Amino acid sequence: GAGVSQTPSNKVTEKGKYVELRCDPISGHTALYWYRQSLGQGPEFLIYFQGTGAADDSGLPNDRFFAVRPEGSVSTLKIQRTERGDSAVYLCASSLAGDGRNEQFFGPGTRLTVL
Amino acid sequence: GNSVTQMEGPVTLSEEAFLTINCTYTATGYPSLFWYVQYPGEGLQLLLKATKADDKGSNKGFEATYRKETTSFHLEKGSVQVSDSAVYFCALSTGSARQLTFGSGTQLTVLP
Secondary structure, three states, X not given: OOOOEEEOOXXXXXXXXXXXXXXXXXXXXXXXXXXXXXXXXXXXXXXEEEOOEEEEOOOOOOOOEEEEOOXXXXXXXXXXXXXXXXXXXXXXXXXXXXXXXXXOEEOOXXXXXXX | OOEEEEOOOOEXXXXXXXXXXXXXXXXOOOOEEEEEEEXXXXXXXXXEEEOOOOOEEEEOOEEEXXXXXXXXXXXXXXXXXXXXXXXXXXXXXXXXXXXXXXXXXXXXXXXX
């Protein structure tokens, strides 16, 4: 498919466990974003990649959260020592260039539930 | 910092009614403004955008005008349909903060 894909679609884990969430952006899109959406809220920014590097990680809530994009395409969001408050839908988006004016295309999200 | 304040929902309308969803913003710098829509069971998708003052974004009968003087980007549609039932998010981005800053969303339900 031509859109942004995310895996898994659902992830249930226990408090304290480690999880990885994957994002496949649209081919050729250099900018990649991660957001987190809690129930009844708008998405909140976590981290932005331009190519392989994290251009802005100011939205990561603490050092349990980390993301990589080693080859400038697929990205993985990693959460260590998960807490119940981490439960949310994690959204990935990509855009042709990260200039703030280009449309961001969103994936379907990964629903994370921490028990 | 950047923020978006959006009309609280839920909003329930009858088919063919007029829709307005209010959105105001604060931004450091000169923002681009967006409306995104999330249909039931689907991902977020761009509905319309405007990148400079007085621009009007339009799509699928929806319109919004970038009003710099009132820092607003209200979404309007003259005649809503049942298929417009969704959650609508107002958002902005700036050159210095390229991520989107979203409002809290407005749930719209259109009844036949």
